[in-house]
Amino acid sequence: MKFAVIGGTGRIGSQVVQKLNAAGHQAVPHSLSTGVDIITGQGVDDAVAGVDTVINLANSPTFDEASLDFFRTSMTNLLAASEKAGVGHFVVLSIVGVDQVPGMDYYRAKVLQEDLLKAGPVPYSIVRATQFMEFVDAVMADTTDGETVRLPHTPLQPIAATDVSDAVAEVAAGAPLNGVLNIAGPDVYALDELGRITITAKNDGRSVVTDDTAGLFGAVHGDVLTAPGDARIAPTHYADWLS
Template sequence: MKVVVIGGTGLIGSKVVARLGEHGHEAVAAAPGTGVDTLTGDGLAEVLRGASVVVDVSNSPSFKDEDVMDFFRTSTTNLLEAETEAGVAHHVALSVVGTERLLESGYFRAKQVQEDLIRASDVPWSIVHATQFFEFAKGLADGMTDGDTVRLPDAKIQPMVSDDVAAAVGRAAVGDPVGGVVETGGPEVFRLEEFIRMGLAAQNDARKVVTDPQARYWGAELREDTLLPGPDAHLAGTRFADWLARQK
């Protein structure tokens, strides 16, 4: 089966391509560096020829509100139109647990638009909602740093490693379209402060980490459970402390 992975040279995409290839599928990495640009449409028709499944794990190169909205709206529209022309049987997109609860954030408003476009299309679809990645603990801290202090909302998080995210996307790609959302998360629930403190300590980062009731998450106010998956989520097995130990 030919599976085209949009964003296939990135962190998740490269892992999805490798996993699908190991299971005997023709997995094709599609990205600007391979001659496929979903913003302009360049290379889409050619790469989708003969494809049964398209997996979209791409992300905006800029996180300014207007840029990220333009990226997901334009890219998703072009991609779905090209898939319809090519007769693609299944569109799989990676999104974020809690997207619909985070619409104060420009980034998550754009992700919601992406999801709405997928739902309204004629291409059979599945959306994978994943929790925050272990690898992004430092980036999350950087975005919430004030001086030498990281100020975090009082909320919980259930992070997972990128390998397990790729596995969840791969399972969706080889399965039937569900016409809905499949959630996945890590095996452990942390307070945001605990997760970030552990991640920074492993990198000998001396920033102070505190819970601040006024802090926001990429512009959005959080409830305690905003970032947590529901009870039917598929939970991966990799624990954060074990993953951190392997990074040394």
Template sequence: MKVVVIGGTGLIGSKLVGKLGEHGHEAVAAAPNTGVNTLTGEGLAEVLEGASVVVDVSNSPSFADDAVMDFFRTSTTNLLKAGSEAGVTHHVALSVVGTDRLQESGYFRAKQAQEELIQASGIPYSIVHATQFFEFMKGIADMSTEGDTVRLAPVKIQPIYSDDVAAAVGRTAVGSPVNGVVEVAGPDVFQLDELIRGALAAKGDPRTVVTDPKAPYSGAQVQENTLVPGPDAHIAETRFADWRAQQK
């Protein structure tokens, strides 16, 4: 089957294109650098011709509140319209575990808007909620840094390897639409502040991690279980310690 991957040249998209190709599917990477722009609509009709499935793993180039909302609203609206006109029968999007619980954050408000547009589109769909990627531990630290101090709440987090995310999205894409949300997470639950403290130390990063129960996460207040999935989540196999050992 032909599967068009929006954001197909990025971290998850490139892995997904490869995995789908290995399983005999015609996987097409669609991104601005391949001539497809969901913000302007450029190239959408052409790339979606003959596609059964479209998978959106794209992300906003800016996380500023207005910019990220504009990105997800505009790109998703254009993609859904083009998909409907092309006869796409399954729309898949990658989103984030806890999106509906993080609505103080402009980024997560934009992701929620994306999900609501998909749900209201009338196109059969599946939304994959993944926990934070192993590769983004430094990014969590960066967004929580003031000077040389990283302030993080002592809440649970259950990160996942990007390869496992791509595999989960791939399985969902070639399966039947669930018309709902599928959650995926890594096998280990950590305390956020302790995880980032250890990750920075392993990289020789001199920043100090301070445990602060009131520290926001991406601009939103978090409770103990805000960032972890529910009991029905698919649990991936790759452990954080094993992944980290391979990075050295």
């Protein structure tokens, strides 16, 4: 099978390309650096021509309200080109519980992306993943003041990027789900607890203070970002990933 991997040079995209090619498929990475601009449309028709499946892993450069325009424009361009090229399957990566956090601009933008795909002309699959283990440091940096990290008690179920890429590659190589696959890591942590575990493991000198208004995840209420009952549970534990 031939795949066009949009955002194929990024964290997840590069792994998906490698795994699909190792399995005997032809997966081609596309991004701004390869001359494909999904906002202006430059290079998009050529990128999707002759492919069986488009995998869209491109991410908005911002997490604010501008992300709505990014996903609206990029999906409109990609879906139109995919329909014209006769693409048979379109895959996007989204977020577990994304439709349960209306107070977060970026999550509303990802819901818009999902809705455009569902209403579009191409058979589709949506893979929703929980928060990446690789993003914990960035989350902590965002709410660090000196030697203090302020984090809410929001429950998360972190998943390793390699497990996400495995699931995306598997779904992309299969028949369209015309629905959603939820994937999650095996363990649930409160975000403040996750911060303390991370600091201890890395001998970091900072301390964590629980603040339920801090950072992006201060807008999240309840356990909506943990795995629903139908989720596939990935094998990598956070403690093993840290080590």
